[in-house]
Amino acid sequence: MPFDDEIAPVAVVAHRPCWPVEFAEHAARLRELLGDLAVAVDHVGSTSVPGLAAKDCLDIQVRMVSLDEECAARATARLTAAGFRCRPEPWNRTxxxxxxxxxxxxxxxxAGARRCNVHLREHDGPGARYALLFRDHLRADAAARRAWGTFKQRLAEQVQDLAAYGRIKQPATDALMLGAERWAAATGWQPS
Structure with a gap:
């Protein structure tokens, strides 16, 4: 759930050319904060796909050396010292x-900074692969990109509550990712 300063109706907007630039600024800061704990910082999610409509909230994936107890504690300490807030929901651990x-x-x-979600995942874990596959598939498949953008825009017009929006979107995301897995198999795609 969003923190109080993040609460707003769901709005899906046309792709904005500033998103990659804003990502690059955040990525540089995260590399500085996390140092040797981070293997890579990736722009993921819908804002990472040129031409795709999205919520104006950057999704940033940090592929970590590990997310064992020690690395997770070190990363959390560094990020919270810089003002980042660990999301408290139970789904936020696995x-x-x-x-x-x-x-x-x-x-x-x-609080008050540009809206984003910073996802820390193990560099070779299934979540990191999933996020990169979502992005790369939608970058490569114009028909899937148009359909996904149209679906999200129509859903946002009907459902303003973020939690409800997410619950409805999840099964559609699962269906999208079945197509992404077929695409990966057909093209030999591997995470970069």
């Missing part, structure tokens, strides 16, 4: 991606 369970942590930005 996730199931394509049927495989993996560790994760998600952080909100400092």
């Amino acid at each position: 996730e199931v991606s394509s049927g495989h369970r993996g560790r994760k942590l998600v952080f909100a930005p400092p």
Whole structure:
């Protein structure tokens, strides 16, 4: 659930050219904060796909060396010292991606900062692969990109509550990712 300063009706907007630039600024800051704990920082989610409508909230994935107890504690200490807020929901410790369970942590930005979600995942874990596959598939498949954008825009017109929007969107995301897995198999795609 969003923190109080993040509460707003769901709005899906046309792709904005500023999103990659804003991501690059955040990525540089996260690399500085996390240092040797981070393997890579990726722009993921809908804002990472040129031409795709999205909520104006950057999704940033940090592929971590590990998310074992020690690394997670070190990363959390560094991010919270910079004002990032660890999301408290139970789903914020593990996730199931394509049927495989993996560790994760998600952080909100400092209060009042640009809206984003910072997803910490193990660099070789299923969640990291899933996020990269989502992005790369939609970048490569114009028909899937148009359909996904249209679906999200229509859903946002009907459902203003973020939690309800997410619950409705999840099964559609699962269906989208079945197509993404077929695309990956057909093209030999591998995470970069």
